[in-house]
Amino acid sequence: MARILVVEDEADIAMLLADDLRLEGHEVFVVSDGGKASGLGREGAWDLIVLDVMLPKKDGFEVCRELRKVGVRTPIILLTAKSHEAEKIMGLDLGADDYVTKPFNPRELRARIRALLRRIEGDYAGSVRFGEVEVQPQRAEVRLRGQLVDLTPMEFKLLLAFTRNRGRVLSRDQLIDLAWGRDTYVTERAVDAHIVNLRRKIEPGNSEPRHIVSVRGMGYRFDE
Numbered sequence: 001m002a003r004i005l006v007v008e009d010e011a012d013i014a015m016l017l018a019d020d021l022r023l024e025g026h027e028v029f030v031v032s033d034g035g036k037a038s039g040l041g042r043e044g045a046w047d048l049i050v051l052d053v054m055l056p057k058k059d060g061f062e063v064c065r066e067l068r069k070v071g072v073r074t075p076i077i078l079l080t081a082k083s084h085e086a087e088k089i090m091g092l093d094l095g096a097d098d099y100v101t102k103p104f105n106p107r108e109l110r111a112r113i114r115a116l117l118r119r120i121e122g123d124y125a126g127s128v129r130f131g132e133v134e135v136q137p138q139r140a141e142v143r144l145r146g147q148l149v150d151l152t153p154m155e156f157k158l159l160l161a162f163t164r165n166r167g168r169v170l171s172r173d174q175l176i177d178l179a180w181g182r183d184t185y186v187t188e189r190a191v192d193a194h195i196v197n198l199r200r201k202i203e204p205g206n207s208e209p210r211h212i213v214s215v216r217g218m219g220y221r222f223d224e
């Protein structure tokens with residue numbers, strides 16, 4: 001199951017797409033203009049974005065360019081018009097991962113989505129290493145210098161949110177979305193408290209944090 005953001009202004013197509021993806025077991029959220037897509041897309045809590053090119057406010061290319069520019073690496077499938085060969089090339093140049101031409105065959109789109117999601121799962125399946133820490137997402141295990149680290153489920157989710165967004169500044173709101181889930185009420189102070197505990201468990205020493213770095217006035221950034 002994946003969290004998928006569908007960006008499409010034609011209501012009937014959006015509904016068809018959303019229903020189809022929900023039947024596949026995915027969690028789907030639909031927005032109908034490029035402005036909202038650009039904002040929501042960068043919150044980072046998506047496994048995949050299906051992005052129409054022809055949109056009000058901002059077109060899909062612009063949204064794609066903006067998201068990549070701020071470091072969002074969520075896979076993007078563009079929905080392009082069949083007649084415009086140049087659109088496909090442009091989309092891939094801007095950092096989209098794949099495209100499907102409209103009018104699309106739902107089965108083809110599903111297959112493309114599955115392929116992309118498998119690719120990401122592959123990325124996540126393996127262990128993640130940084131410094132003296134090794135994270136095994138599937139086993140929900142973290143080791144520091146080979147020794148198991150006892151993390152709470154929340155600390156583990158926070159750590160995964162960080163390792164999946166290396167080098168990006170994440171606000172406390174974004175961390176809440178990524179680790180606790182959207183629409184969960186958690187205070188910023190609670191986020192800070194979890195981070196203090198997480199640092200104590202995985203940071204190398206008593207000196208300045210090396211991996212979970214505070215970025216004043218903005219939030220936190222994960223460095224390897």
Ligand code: CA
Nearest residue numbers: 009052054055
């Ligand atoms: Ca459209």
